[in-house]
Amino acid sequence: MSDTSSEDGVAQPGLWLIIFGCLIMLLAPLTGFLGGTMFGSVGGELDINALTWWLVAGLGVGGVGVLVTALGVMRWVRASRQRHAGA
DSSP, X not given: OOOSXXXXXXXXXXXXXXXXXXXXXXXXXXXXXXXXXXXXXXXXXXXXXXHHHHHHHHHHHHHHHHHHHHHHHXXXXXXXXXXXXXX
């Protein structure tokens, strides 16, 4: 099992990016559903309703969360390799 802190008690590089990215990734589509249901449908049958637009926007923001998480994982792995190479 890996330790999430370094020898001096500071969190590993990338840990906060992983946490922040996961929160964005999980909450963005839910926020899209919430925003879409609050605004509702204002058009006719052929119009794309607000729920669809908000959900697509939420999925886009969730995709940004995936990229932030991947960046955090890359930083964590790079720091781990440097720490083990220097030991």
